[in-house]
Amino acid sequence: MTNFLAYDDVTDLNTLIQEGLNAKQNPFADQSLGHNKTIGLIFFNSSLRTRMSTQKAAQNLGMNVIMMNVGQDSWGLEMEEGTVMDGDKAEHVKEAAAVVGKYCDIVAVRAFAGLKDREQDYREVVMNQFKKYAGVPIINLESATRHPLQSLADCITIEEFKVRKRPKIVLTWLPHFKPLPQAVANSFCEWINHTDAEFVVTHPEGYDLAPEFVGNARVSYNQDEAFEGADFIYGKNWSSYQQYGQVLTQDASWMVTMDKMKLTDNGKFMHCLPVRRNMKVTDEVLDSPQSLVIEQAANREWSAQAVLKGVLQGL
Numbered sequence: 001m002t003n004f005l006a007y008d009d010v011t012d013l014n015t016l017i018q019e020g021l022n023a024k025q026n027p028f029a030d031q032s033l034g035h036n037k038t039i040g041l042i043f044f045n046s047s048l049r050t051r052m053s054t055q056k057a058a059q060n061l062g063m064n065v066i067m068m069n070v071g072q073d074s075w076g077l078e079m080e081e082g083t084v085m086d087g088d089k090a091e092h093v094k095e096a097a098a099v100v101g102k103y104c105d106i107v108a109v110r111a112f113a114g115l116k117d118r119e120q121d122y123r124e125v126v127m128n129q130f131k132k133y134a135g136v137p138i139i140n141l142e143s144a145t146r147h148p149l150q151s152l153a154d155c156i157t158i159e160e161f162k163v164r165k166r167p168k169i170v171l172t173w174l175p176h177f178k179p180l181p182q183a184v185a186n187s188f189c190e191w192i193n194h195t196d197a198e199f200v201v202t203h204p205e206g207y208d209l210a211p212e213f214v215g216n217a218r219v220s221y222n223q224d225e226a227f228e229g230a231d232f233i234y235g236k237n238w239s240s241y242q243q244y245g246q247v248l249t250q251d252a253s254w255m256v257t258m259d260k261m262k263l264t265d266n267g268k269f270m271h272c273l274p275v276r277r278n279m280k281v282t283d284e285v286l287d288s289p290q291s292l293v294i295e296q297a298a299n300r301e302w303s304a305q306a307v308l309k310g311v312l313q314g315l
């Protein structure tokens with residue numbers, strides 16, 4: 001594996017899922033692989049799980065880790081080419097990425113969507129500029145349009161908990177007052193569309209995701225209908241793609257409750273976290289045995305380790 005930016009960088013999903021499960025069984029089996037290798041974790045946005053799980057995975061593989069919060073620990077970075085840098089950004093990504101690439105064997109970057117300019121966000125400017133100028137492999141720690149390490153952890157979790165070969169998986173929009181990116185939902189669609197599953201995406205009208213991510217998933221505007229017989233309910237809020245970055249509704253009837261979970265076939269509830277309790281999903285659901293959110297977050301370590309192992313093997 002050279003870079004890990006999206007599903008397209010994966011050679012074989014089942015092998016990668018198995019690598020994650022192997023790492024979970026034996027975390028230190030490949031400790032020599034990362035010896036004397038350094039990963040730089042570059043954050044433009046906050047994180048709990050991604051930061052800790054990727055650091056832990058790198059350490060399990062024997063790597064050194066350098067972490068940096070852009071704009072707090074470092075200078076603010078200009079991304080656009082040919083600009084007159086007379087604003088608040090003191091350094092251009094051309095130099096910054098190239099310098100980071102001299103200190104690190106792998107660079108991992110988190111940079112969320114701005115949600116103001118769809119064309120700009122969907123061009124993945126930050127990730128592509130780091131890829132262009134760092135001169136070393138780049139790993140996506142959640143970009144404007146995707147969160148592939150999360151999606152791999154989700155696939156590992158579904159593999160562990162599925163009770164039938166072809167489970168019914170439902171991605172449901174959840175209410176939220178703040179505009180949030182589409183990245184987790186996009187990525188979940190992209191990855192689940194490559195698994196053997198009955199896949200349904202449900203959301204209010206106006207929240208359709210970009211067609212290239214929805215693919216062949218069935219879209220329903222009726223959440224109750226979508227939940228019927230489901231094995232997995234994956235909750236996530238996202239802002240509108242069509243009316244880009246806008247909150248069109250906060251309809252509380254889309255919150256996942258135990259009554260909604262009763263429509264499923266003893267389905268499991270998943271969410272990437274962080275989650276706002278009793279706004280997106282009730283305490284009763286999150287605190288029930290049907291919730292997999294902690295197992296899912298724990299699997300972020302094994303998802304990151306499987307990917308880092310693949311990238312290290314390609315160095």
Ligand code: CP
Nearest residue numbers: 047048049050272273
């Ligand atoms: N799910 C996830 O990426 O969590 P963090 O934003 O805390 O890293």
